Amino acid sequence: MLAEESIALIKEKAAKYPERKSAILPALTVAYRQVGHLNDELYSEISEIIRVPAVEIAEAATFYTMFPKHPVGKYLIQVCHNISCALLGADSLIGYLEEKLEIKKGETTSDNLFTLVTVECLGSCCTAPMMQINQDYYENLTRERVDEILEELRTRA
Amino acid sequence: MAEAVTKKAPSNKATVTLTIDGRSVTVDKGTTVLEAARSLGIHVPTFCWHPKLKSVGSCRMCYVEIEKMPKLQVSCATEAMDGMVVATDSDLVKQGRRAVIEFILMNHPLDCPTCDQGGECQLQDLTFAHAIDDSRFAFQKERFVEDGSVSTFDDVQIGPEIMLNRNRCIQCYKCVRANKEAFGEFDLGAFERGNITEINAAPGRQVDNPFSGNLAEICPVGALTGMDWRYKIRVWLTKTVSSICPFTASGVNTLMYMDETKNRIYRTTSRRNDEIDDGWLSNVSRYAYQVVHADDRLLTPFIRRDGKQVEATWDEALDLIAKRLSDIQDQKGCVCIGGLVSPRLDNATLYGFNKLMRHVIGTNNVDYRTEYRMLPQTPEDHYQAACSQPIRISDVDDSDVIVVFGSDMLKEHPNLYLRIRKAFNFGAARIFILNPYSTKASDVAELEMVYHAGMDEVALGAVCLTAVEKGIVSSDETDRLREAIAFDSASAAALACGLEPDHLELMARAMAEARKVTFLAGEIISRSREREPIAAAICNLNRLFSINTKGQFGILPGHSNSRGAHHLGLAPDPPASIKAKLRSLWGQYPDTETNTTDSMMVQMRKEEIDGLIIMGANPVMLYPDRAFARESLEKLDFLVVSDLFETETTELADVVLPLSSWAEYTGDYVNLEGRVQTASKAIHPIGDSRPGYAIVEAIADRLENTLYTAEDYRRDEIDTMLEVDTACPVPNLYVPSKGGQDEDDAEYPIALMIGDDPHHRGHYTEKSASLTSHVGEAYLELSPDLAAGHEIKEGDSVRIESPVGKVVLPARISEHIRNDIVFVPRNFPSAPVTSLLMRKRRIDRVRISKVVR
Amino acid sequence: MSFYSPVRTNASEVAESDRLHLLKYAEDPNQCSIDTYVQRGGYGAWRKALTSMKPEEVITAIKDSGLRGRGGAGFPTGMKWGFVPKDSPKPRYLICNADESEPGTCKDRVIMERDPHAMIEGMAIAAYAIGSHLMFVYIRGEFAHCADQVEKAMNEAYAQGQLGKNIHGSGYDLDMIVHTGGGAYICGEETALLNSLEGLRGMSRIRPPFPAVAGLYGCPTIVNNVESLASVPHIINRGADWYRSLGTEKSAGSKLFSLSGHIKQPGNYEVELGFSLKTLIYDPKYGGGILDDKKLKGVIPGGASTPLLTPDMIEVGLDYESLPEKGSMLGSGAVIVFHEETCIVWVIQRLIHFFRHESCGKCTPCHEGTAWLEKLINRVESGKGEEGDIEKIDDICSNILGRTVCPLGDAAVMPIQSAIELYRDEWEHHIRHGKCLVKSQFGLK
Ligand SMILES: Cc1cc2nc3c(=O)[nH]c(=O)nc-3n(C[C@H](O)[C@H](O)[C@H](O)COP(=O)(O)O)c2cc1C
Ligand code: SF4
């Protein structure tokens, strides 16, 4: 399932570390960015590439929360609901997104475009409320801004 | 009790003195407060601590209070320091521990009535000890339920013998840590995080590694339980009996749990002995007890009448044996009788067997090495020397260089294998492996050197030459060494056996610079027809690097009482010192011709040997030339075989005698270190079976020559035999080490290696259901490239042909094996691999092809 | 991707100051390019250290400067470097901790986004001081854009010979690896970070051994925060005495503060240590007062794991000594402000949810205790609390405090205990009346 480029990238990254295992997180990151989520198959693929037992890769992968372990929509909307964002209305923002996307948090839209989840503090507290969509940060959010962003993503898709 | 070989390890470590609960104690520097307390007999409770794993300090149960430290400290991870004042039972400590138990119980299902850990659950015991009778936690407990599960108890079977209940898990991580850290296995993991962390099998895998049984044993609660014992009996209804593992040459210490009323053993756990096993059991050691209760045990004697074996009484059987043996003796002479015995049997049996054969009957046709090909008839000097060197298992721990030569440690000596891993993990030992095929230990090896099959002595010679040429060691006998090795240069020798000169240099340097070397050779060497030159090469290596003066070296014996068999004189031509002792004990020693298993078989074919007694051995299955062994035994006039089961060999017998297993009588065994250990009687003999010593004594009685005139004499005579003057001396000059080579045969290009499967040992373990649930049939292990070349995929049926035989086995593709070699386990009667072997060959060669349906 | 957070800073003030320095070029995107950075004197400290100072001299300078760790614990940086055993045959490693996950904190990010070379230069000097030839920056995985920015800067530094082999002809080799995390607050804790960097689950390790003795791959390792390291070049350039003259007697230097929550002008502000918290909140140069001019209810002064302050406590210097006198801590410098319409139980509920979610699962009091606390606090917040719950919560906190492997346990319970102590009436109201005092007071839903 991993593309040639992904494999090459993983190998390139892995080569830098003094010990092979250190390549686990970089490899998971590459795999997740290519596939959109992680699963057992990817763990064994990575295991072969970096020559680390698959279980160690699965153990690490399930420890970290940034990588979805099941398929998600094309855009993974991660809204921070930690304190600084919450003080500035993260909850109502989440409610608004649920309404607009017609899904509950944790769900994916039927067109497989959006998945909505909440996350812990993303280090964007002074520009709260905020969300991250795939790798990109969206800060100082308002409802209007959210409308724009979703619109833009829809047209881009 | 006599310890046959003693070797003292001096301890001159720095110490510290501290006070625990008002008592002063002095311990080695580096000891934890927990261990210091335990050395005073003060019990500090623990969950996550394990004496053989690195401390992680995670459960927080082992709190103590230490003066000048404001917070509670975890004693398992706090090093004892001079002048520390420790309290293990202050109010604060008690409060801290109670809080930990309260936290653990929060999400614990408290399903004790249906939990199989009951009676030996640390959580249950500690909850009780801390008088906790109520919970302040008033919420729904977190619960793991398998998707689509209908199980009431949330159990999931994660391996052939392991049941997991995640809800009971207290996240001590001992299982995962032991599996990775101690065993080097990766079939179990911890997933997710925080309080929903879950222990489970690795994705898509079963927890079935050769040490997996330990996981259930070390789990402090009922999260991991063993399938063999589950819901069969409550622990408090059993009695424990000390035993030792009959399948390991180290004599791993065990405890058997038995029910007296049912005369049944229910399980085996470790009886930790740090000198030998560190408290770990391989699955073979753990599940071996099931052999005892296999339902096809021989229960009565059988006698062949009109070509058929029919049940008989002991009296009938013994009378017949006495009559037939006397007849042969009278008509043809005592040299026409021989005896083969298994080196797994206890001292009393082995010694009695020897005395019966040599003293009562008067023959020198005695051997205990029935699985070897073409042994020389005379004492093998260098082989004997290399085999008898003192080895101390615990000396592996602080060796800084460990060399494994010609041995698959995991399969042959599982606890030594773990020891080597430990030396690597804790002592940072450098490990070198020299083998004709890659083995599992390679993951801790600095270097694994795989040489062409059959080039064993050349490989060692290459190491020696490299050391000399590179000036790594200096020797004024270099010429003599060169001459002995019969190769001109290191590079020529390296080339001949397919090794990299650089690698040899690295290993030579490591051995030369090491503070303490352990050099271990094993089965792959012992089984070769060229044992003698290989042993000579080992002796030369030892001499060049002075291994025995700064460490230890030797060829490890293969079976649980091989050392005993040697000391008790069961070799065809034992060393002079042993013969002298026997002569003085018996007043005589036969001076007839000596014969090995092989030469006895040759004589049987010539009808020069007519009668044979076999005890516990199964040459038809295990002698490396099955047809030869069978045809030889078929020629006999009279064959007596005593065994636990009907075997390929008992089938040919005129009299079959049911033998009791090691669990059915008390017996002593000499482990590979020369340590004498006792396996106590756990249950009464099954059926009408009898212990081996009782059988040989009964035969002697019938021959009107009582072995011992008083009960004590048996013990005294054996003790005398075991008081041995340690090892055979190693040669004090370099000795020739050139072996012979087989001619190439283009038709059969692939070397065949046979050995044990990690889950089986010899021909008994197939009777253990727990072991066959791990590996139930033979297989052919081959490299991915070799498989691809023959269009073979995992699981395909493969025909393996040698010039003398053919078997068909499923393929198992392994990264660990070279393209010019295949491996087949010898443990399965249904796959008679010995039928492919030829006794005059050094290396057996085969060809393979995919079976197309 | 060159992404730039729209966060407000006091860069212009810093540019005019002779004392502040970290944010001097924070509003100039060119600062990210190595040419600009070097033009402005960048990598001068690195060259100076490498070519004219012995490693011990660098350590002494940092010791003398009084620099203390900016990652939260405030440990004296020079002293930490001095712990690396001199005679160890093993390689040594320097790790820059850019995990920045403490709720309320977004200051390291500004450095990585806007002045990445300052961090790299500081890392290089630190690596040299401890004799390391390989250094890592561990950036939280979500900060993909920071990782890109830093990687770009790193490549520039290699290209210019600031990193690599035989740097500036000194014979010194130094390599750098940018490593990204996978989403786990605990990986900011230095021992968990080490495990994570080794490819393992990010679980904390027991100490001793301390990382300086046995850290990454069992080798001596120094872990420092981004801001701590970014301060190092300035110290080497301008001298320990200069740095020591900033801030207060015991808290030398300047520091970034992330001001967030109910504040008119949230942002990252550099001020000298000892600066008044009240000024930071109300001065138009900084926070500019409470949002909608409401009344201040409380402040979390140093990130989610520090005890709360009530309005009467905010006349306090932001430094390592003054805050503890008020029962709190400087922490990571994340000042979270909330106004009168905020329910304290709700605030705590957010925090405990976070800590429970982020507990690594290693030690019993932490993984079980935080889960229990979350359940109890949820119950109180929702109005279903029972008499005795407050005492129970407080008692569970005591069973966690000081009893865990790493400080996450303490971090989780300190704000709770302070919130109970300082705002007990609100907790009681939730329990006695089954509803929120604040909501009733302000007629909120
Ligand atoms: C739970 C926890 C989270 C932490 N997170 C961070 C972090 O995100 N960034 C950081 O620099 N330090 C963090 N720390 C502090 C580090 O453990 C460590 O003390 C620091 O990186 C040392 O750098 P300094 O001395 O320069 O401050 C955290 C500590 C704890 C206990
Ligand atoms: S399954 Fe047992 S041994 Fe493994 S972590 Fe849980 S309680 Fe410990």
Ligand code: FES
């Ligand atoms: S036994 Fe010490 S913390 Fe678990």
